[in-house]
Amino acid sequence: MLERFLVQASTYASDIDGLINLVAVLAGFWFLLAEAMFFWLIWKFRARPGKKSQYLTGKEKHVSRWITIPHALVLVCDVFIIIGSVRVWYNVKQVLPEADSTIRIIGQQWAWTFQHPGADNELDTADDIFTVEDLHVEVEKTYHFKLESRDVLHDFSVPVFRLKQDALPGRSITGWFRPTMTGEFGIQCAEICGIGHGIMAGRIHIEDANTHAAWISSASVATTP
């Protein structure tokens, strides 16, 4: 459903969409039912000439079951949501698949800096490629990222991956993603980080193997800080 509006470009994007759909369907069902009941009761017990209103304490069984039965059913739905959430959380946040490559992502007011491993595929070596605002990755490769912040809280968000991860000053947070389609997509900061937060954007370039290798070859060493 959500992929109609925003493509799914990572292996776990469909899992997260599935969870959002599950929550939307269950919460939407109860919302619509509750609203329908609410307006039906308003209409049914509307003011009528000669009929006095009645005060309800809510203690009578035939009244209180209007609360207790839906309450129990909502809790049953919650169990399904919790099971789905734990499954997705485990797959996305607890499991760390073996990496084909590792990158470093550094947030600062108000730009993203990316450290790519270069031709040797080793991070923190002399051939690392630094870019600002543009992240280059290869499709169908698993990436670990080390997310850092130079100043305040940021949040690395790639909507097509359904990926959001807070960046905290003083910490290096490890996460992962595996792109499933080529293309150029947006990166944004999803944590208010100051006056320039709204324009703290970047781009992720998901390339096939040949294009990515060509980019690594052509990337200028002048980008090294």
Add this chain to the structure above:
Amino acid sequence: MMLRNVRRIGLPLLVIGAAACDATPPPVGMARGAELYETCQPCHGAEAAGNPDIAAPAIAGLPQWYIQDQLRGFQAGYRGDHAGDLPGLRMRPMALTLNREGDVESVAEYVASLDPHFPASTLHGNAGVGAASYAVCAACHGADGLGNPDLHAPPIVQLDDWYLLNQLRNFKSGARGARPGDTWGVTMRVNSLALTDQAMQDVIAYVQTLR
């Protein structure tokens, strides 16, 4: 009664809301510049005297052409688009918000109209030693350090000493002046390559004496 309240409160709110939604910017010039400067103010300060704690230099009273040059440099990526230039990375997105015709000129005109600010020295270079190195700089920036618009050389006497040091380091490392098309930056990069960090501080100390 309720309808009267709606009229009394709702209509003025509607008028205020409509006025607030009026997207027509002030015409190009000082008024628009003052409005745009509100975005710069959190870092550069109300009087554009800068804030060294966040590496925001004093810009009040700098020439309009120079401010325009720098803003366009940020917009084009000559400045603030290098992983090693942290303050520049902060400035670039702000410059990109000046996206309507006349914005850059207006805010530059406004900043240029402010009373110049001559920030106090924070470095401890040897001005006597720096005087010799300054002979090279004087060709563009002038013996008095007041700059030369024809050569796009700014009045460096007016700039913070820590800012000058950061920029010389940026030029030397290639964080600035290394992009094709950055004609004037390339000149500075070439001249910065031979300077050691101490030599940079010495020449900056000499520049401070020119005020």
